[in-house]
Amino acid sequence: MKKTEDSLSTEGSSALMADVARLAGVATSTVSRALANPGRVNEKTRARIAAAAEQLGYTPNAAARNLRVGKSNVIMIILPGSLHYGASQIIPQVLEAVNRTVIRNGYNLMIANLDRDESSERHILDLAFGGTVRGALILSSQLPVVANRSLAEAGLPIVSLLLDMSDTSVPSIITNDRQAVKEAGRELLALGHRRFFYIAGPTGNYHDIERYAGLLEALQEAGLSERHVTRSGGQFTFQFGFETGLQAAEDFAKLDEKPTAVVATSDDMAISFMSKVQKMGWRVPEDLSIVSFDGSPVCEYCAPPLSTIEQPMEALGETATEFLIARMEKSDERRELRVVIPSRFIRRDSIAVNSKLAT
Amino acid sequence: MKKTEDSLSTEGSSALMADVARLAGVATSTVSRALANPGRVNEKTRARIAAAAEQLGYTPNAAARNLRVGKSNVIMIILPGSLHYGASQIIPQVLEAVNRTVIRNGYNLMIANLDRDESSERHILDLAFGGTVRGALILSSQLPVVANRSLAEAGLPIVSLLLDMSDTSVPSIITNDRQAVKEAGRELLALGHRRFFYIAGPTGNYHDIERYAGLLEALQEAGLSERHVTRSGGQFTFQFGFETGLQAAEDFAKLDEKPTAVVATSDDMAISFMSKVQKMGWRVPEDLSIVSFDGSPVCEYCAPPLSTIEQPMEALGETATEFLIARMEKSDERRELRVVIPSRFIRRDSIAVNSKLAT
């Protein structure tokens, strides 16, 4: 719907470049240049065009531009199926950091959900192969593949967050979970703890493997073997942390020789576990020290405040986005395949010398 | 970059409709029809075209289609500046529900962040006026306006979530906060409570006003006036719930006549408040009953488990999205301006008869 000359500037959304050109008395190509390359046009004309555009409330049509230049300005973030956990804010935190960085660089952020079903994988591939998106961030998941299309072959830059995919040439921005647990383990060992209870995430999960390995490394340093660790959990995904923690408490209660230190792979697990064992009569940290993962803000207000290993999601999100954009814009930069951002162990009152071990 | 006939189907992302047409031995217009209107083309040709498309890994170019048909298939959700809170999962929950519904209906979801600065408002308006998005959901915020453009005049359907904007003709999917607090208030009154402590959200905030009004209504029913309520908080936004709760605990400690029941306008406030007053020596619920807002899952694992009013974010998100899509596709349907989805009061052990009031 073309606008007549005297139509109000605020009506409808349909001022075209041609309208601006007409009002400014120039050709559309001049308008295009004035808006994109202000330097390469006479200042007076530029001002006249700017005024005309302003008056008409002109906004360039994105589809036309994308079609013409052959690329979009949309970045997609592929998130795991479930976005909400019990207490952790990792998804909103990463979204916030990513979105802020995306916008600051003149791009837009599209959400894609990666469930394990074919339709959602197909959907993501359509976005990539249909040119809707120019780059992709993927959070802690494998790349989608359907039939003869794979995201890896879509010809767009991809950056992985949290999950190390550098072995398949996908640049990965990750944390050092293993090192972080190792340090937490060392602190617990230094406090005298010798028997550990480990509440696992989903079996085979990358994060779970890394975290468990970190704990074992700490034990090895102290000359202890895996036999000093009792494992629980492993049946659920991280989304069911509370349930896992409750089940772990049941498991714990049945043990003959009670461990004195607990490492939980998510704050949700630690929170429900602690709540339940306290009801059963154990005291934290007198009878039991607890450390967990994610750095959920609420841990500070638990009773006692929970020690936790904070994942630096804001830094991860920002770094990953900048990395992706660098790849999109100049494919010769940022060739490294791994960037490690340290996690932070936050020690709070949930860990201490055990009452039975006290000298 | 055109593909040669014998190029591998999985390489690059550039099979065009013309390539499919050539391989199937038909015209591009037939391919277009076969893909969009399978019914209006000979079954044999359709199958041949489908096979060719499959073999080439053909995906239609979204920009070209959008340009041609004059509309995009992207829905934007405008979120408040900060996406993460202390414990509540309302943003991820609503995102999850919205995204699921958006995808199920063949659309895509774009994130837009509404900070209070001009650049982010301008950015949102560009998305709307530039035809990038076809409809908008807005979560608990006012519509952006910059210079001579306003989202309300962008000519695209808008649906508000949580914030009632029906007075400006924006359809709103909201909860009945007022009614929910009123019911919680009634329960507290029935338990014998007469003096209330109200921890407010940001002053002038819609939700805060509604919630406070609900509490007053319950009091009025019981013949009590506003003088039975002591207010705290009000200086921070909901994003600083923990800080607000801590400050409220300080305020509480200074009161001469102690209220026996607390209504907090977010779980974060309640959690930090409870943690602090417990450290100061008060017992919950014996000395103090607490009710809060948002239904954060972690409330169940507090000590004692916190009573909270759950916002039905999944239902809200799904309803709002379906409502928006109905408006986008057939503008004559769904003319109502308000849909109210009930909140749910979850009673847990944080409320009880007060020890001093016990008979």
Next chain:
DNA sequence: TTGTAGGCGTTATCAA
């Protein structure tokens, strides 16, 4: 410095 002309990949109209 500015204008003319052509095409990005798709869909829709019209004829065949």
Next chain:
DNA sequence: TTGATAACGCCTACAA
């Protein structure tokens, strides 16, 4: 039922 053709709105050689 199918094919040729003309847009959609913008950007960018190239020419003036």
